[in-house]
Amino acid sequence: MNVIRMLSPYLLGFIFILSVIWPMVSVEPVVQTFLYGEDGSVVDTTPYPPSSLYWLGTDREGNDLFYMLVTGAKWTMLFAFVITLLRIFLAILMGVWLKNWFVSPYGEGLLQAFTFIPQSLIAIIWMTPFLLYEVRSAPPFTMAESVFLQIMVMTAVGVPATAKMIGETVRHIHSFEFMDSARVLGGSSFHQARRHILPHLFPRLIVLSGRQLVQVLTLMLHLAIFHIFIGGTTITSGQEHDQFNVYASLTKEWAGLIGSRYGELLLEPYIVFFPVMAYSLLILLTNMTFKHLEKSSQKV
Template sequence: MKSSRVLPAYLLALIFLVSVIWPFVKEEPVPKPFLYDENGAVVDTTPYPPSSLYWLGTDREGRDLYYLLVIGAKWTMLFAFIVTAFRIILATFLGVWLKNWFTSLWVEGFLQAFTFVPQSLIAIIWLAPFLLYELRSAPSLTQPQSIFLQLFVLTIVGVPTTAKMVGETVRTIHAYDFMDSARVLGGSSYHRSRRHVFPHLLPRLIILSGRQLVQVLTLLLHLAIFHIFIGGTVITSGQEHDQFNVYSSSTYEWAGLIGSRYGELLLEPNIVLFPVMAYSFLILLVNKVVNDLEKSNKNP
């Protein structure tokens, strides 16, 4: 594989490593609601624009956007990778074990519904009662519990259609002539799966994993627009008497940075612009890796 093809994968690994290491290298800057000159006069207030002091500016609370993006990258990437891995593992097991089950008219009709009903809608219905709460009450779940629930829901909503694709691929492999030869020679079901099915299935699973990863990243962004963030949603009052609520992410994951501040698009675009650019770049890298894998699979 050429170096240009592995560059996106290296960049993804670099972003993740920097995000993990950065909090140990530099502490989070203390938010400053006002900036003063040498005479003690107020010269600016939050949100601050990009400058030598704040490379990407700050949000309205005075938090450094560059720092938030760096430390939030690992949560975005790790969560999406884990959900994708769980989806592929469960879908592979179901697709291999129940490959013929997916051909029944009842199952076909049931899975057809997942084609038209967005996964984000199903996830919102399941997650909102647990992760969104009234301002004056405490969240019903801790952060680890919220993450576990989100992992479970986001995995389950994607398994049926993914398992169907795996099952179709497995049935195609079983239709090859060498599978008939293996059966005639007395190969057991386990032997045929281990020696013939999985070697042909694995390259396709790798490509499918990349596509699922993009789908999960898109799903996280959809959920964030409805203020459902990785690790739970922190709800605080933005005005006296709780007239307005402020929703924020406890982990600073990138979809949460976008979903919690998309209302600033016409007021302070920088607050939303840089997280959107970072998220778009992440999806671009993943898509590039998937496309390179597809080309390598076609032209080994």
């Protein structure tokens, strides 16, 4: 287990690099709605099960699952890491400079809303009017605008609770004797934060970062169930007269592959199984990576 924990950062890096390089060295398989035999007769139709032609099979539209998983990995990881870094950065600023505000009656009352109301519910309410649309109308936002909105909302819903935890830790650090010495010697607030608070806060930040990253990945999955995919959602008609809408992720990120195809669970389970296994592996490697970083920081 220790060996796997040590290798987990390298495995995450390998998955990310492979996802970046793969579209450059491989051509996306052409969608084939029907497979024909040598005599020209139709021998199979989508979705195709895993085979030597399609390693992980295809979805109902004929898209290769292996290609989508590999190319979508970078967007899944990049988006989750960016959101986590923004949450931690803003939470540090708020926790260090507004530490006393979090224990005030007004601050505690406001933060209770973010404690008891699920983050996914807040994010769904804020994003649904801007990202989902009628099948015959155009998307309200471009891909860049959708990503910007999602980053802002998913960062905002996680910052208050994280900042409160950091603020409590900062208040505890301020109770130490060396902080009294720093204040008596005339150290500015910036000096105290840089030389005394942040070094003692660093091990705690590693733990918080790991939790936040898993939390962001979970939030992405919750949003995907409601067809809110990273980078935007394309909505097309599955049949004539729009009886059934088909939702797809523009970036092919893993949460979107799960959220757009969970209805296949009882029909073609492999279409959902492989994205779920990939997503579970990502969360497992993330947990192991931050456990390794936490132990490494304790040895320093």
